[in-house]
Amino acid sequence: MVIKVLTGNYAVAEAVRLSNVDLITAYPITPQTTIVERLSEYVDLGVIKSRFVRVESEFSALAVAYGAALCNARVFTATSSHGLLYMHEMLWWVAGSRIPIVMAVVTRSIGPPWNIWNEHSDFMDQRDCGWLMAFAENNQEVLDTTIQLFRITEDERVYLPGMLGLDGFLLSHTSEPVDVPEEHIVKSFLKPRSQPYSMCGTELITLGNLPKAEDHMMMRYDIQVSMENAKKVIKEVDLEYSKLTGRSYGGLVECYRCSDSSYLVVGMGGWVGTMKDVCDELRDLGYKVGVLKIRFFRPFPEEDIIEVLRSVKGVLVFDRSISYGSLGHIHAEVLARSYRLGNRPVVKGIIAGLAGVDVGVKEFMNSIVGFVNEVEERGYVEKYSEWLLPG
Template sequence: MRAYLNGNEAVAAAVKLARTEVVAAYPITPQSTIVEKIAEYIAAGSMEADYIRVESEHAALAACYGAAVTGTRVFTATSSQGLAYMFEMLHYVSGCRVPMVMAVANRGLAAPWTIWADHQDAVACRDTGWIQLYVETAQEALDTCLQAYKIAAHPEVLTPVMVCLDGYVLSHTEEIVDVPDQEAVDRFLPSYRPEYSVDTQRPYVFGVGAGPDLYSAFKYYQQQAILKAKEVIKEVDREFQAHFQRSYGGLVDLYYCHDASVVLVVMGATAGTAREVVEYLRRQGEAVGLLRLRSFRPFPVEDLRAALSRARVVAVLDRDCSFGYEGVLATEVKAALADLPAQPQVAGFIGGLGGRDISQEELAGIFRHCLEAVRRQDRGEELVVSGGWQK
């Protein structure tokens, strides 16, 4: 079935199709309509699930955690300050290896107070042990939520997943979305039956204390699970393509990277604008490309190295800032490429904070700035590229 859906409605449709059994809901802009739409499904009888109205975002994640350890498929959604309020529970859920899916409609963090989009909220949770997947369209939001349930519950992963979608630009913008039928989804995503869960017949303990002799072992296996998720994310994307004829490249989505001198790296909905700019510059004979990072955690080091090793300049556009240094994604890309035999120059740019528009002209300006550095090198000068900040 094809329907006009915005990103939030697409997420809600995926949660329904996944036969999610428990939803904990607390409203915060711009994600509120996700849980409102799910409430409509349940009230209308088209979705069978327990809907828990909680008193805070912290309580929402705690409720999901409690339901998930009983072997139940769960969901919640949040944004910005709400995600920050969940911070303590993020570690509990991932440390206990509890698979669940949470949508994050990305929004800037206060202060100054804002309801508009950037990636600071989710990027600030980089080290909480959650898989983070960033989507570009409403269609990808629906499809990635379905994939996320399968990734999270994989027996070698058992890790919660954030599906991140840009606030308003994606969460509230409608497009034609192909909504798969229930039978097809059931074939792709079977019922959730975990090996370990709280059961009166088989008692298990989650969140038990551990001394120094055991704590590091727990964290080691958690790290190995998230690294394993790299393969699983690719595998699940291939399975999804076999069922629904749609693929998103797994960890990264490449566009004209094979012969590009300058490649722009982005996350989220900005990729749509950047792709138009690449097309425009290609028609002018410029060797430019785009790499859209889908998986921020696990970080796809090997895929980045393979895709960017032939580039001379890699421009990274962050919609966040690690204050006192630079954009987080720029730092990560530099580290991933640091020991390549012919290391590209990496230039970090920061833009789109607090919902500031990122125009085609600004993206073209980034490309031209980097291309000029390449031309200077061709004339015998040293290759030096400076980044910048959209003020």
């Protein structure tokens, strides 16, 4: 066991170093830059044997990664914000081709106006592309989930690309002690590269030709089936990883003090750590609150959430992104699942922390206590969706 003090970005780089990656390609963009900066140093020093390809844009970064991955290479790339949006079309190509690739997305808001601070809009903008979407709470989870994603995406029941989200600056540039597993442990955990076909084998293959509409629809359906399969794979992988390292995150969601809770706070990313602290304080004050952390946004943990929601009176969802004209992304998903229950809890959504606005213990405390008291008094809430505006 080696404990290193690492930023979130360096934790990603350590995970990639351990994962025997054939090719790394990226275009620099804040706050992702130090991931590939560190990896380029590793390549330069011969610490890893990967090829490093410099490109002129993020579109090319993913296109190069895609090309190499089509030829059976394990590849990694990373981006943020506008870079991720620029990649958007390639995201569909990679997923539609059923090619495993792992990418880190260091979340950052999207302009205008120009802004480098954290929010989840860039990440959420990619939710319909067919990529697995994980999100980490702390730098240890960043490292562990990156390694796990290589294994999950290359599982024959999945064969889809995966992205790992981590909060820009809050995680990417903040140092924490991280347990870095030994090389031989990761080596035994990750199997040799596996994918459904290779464009560089002996067989002549063309990719992406015009199919019959019926065949095309079946390809769409197959992605959905694989997304469903991925839920099982994610849980298996979490279990196997925990046997090797002692760390389990519960699969698609992590439940914190929610087994006996009457109220649930739902969130994703770094601020879940703060939610847990607030939860502890509220427990001391007699509030039966638990925290449900979304670890995987795609596939969405439908069954897990229905199970947890079954026994609570109220759910308060915090979103760091919004689908304009509608709701926060997680709120909408949780709300849809709550409908499956006969006895539905009150599900309220709060939009907070956009554009990097700080949300701390005080803000969570006020929102949660206000929500719990309102539901206790009336049995419903006045506003089902609300913005936590600054000031």
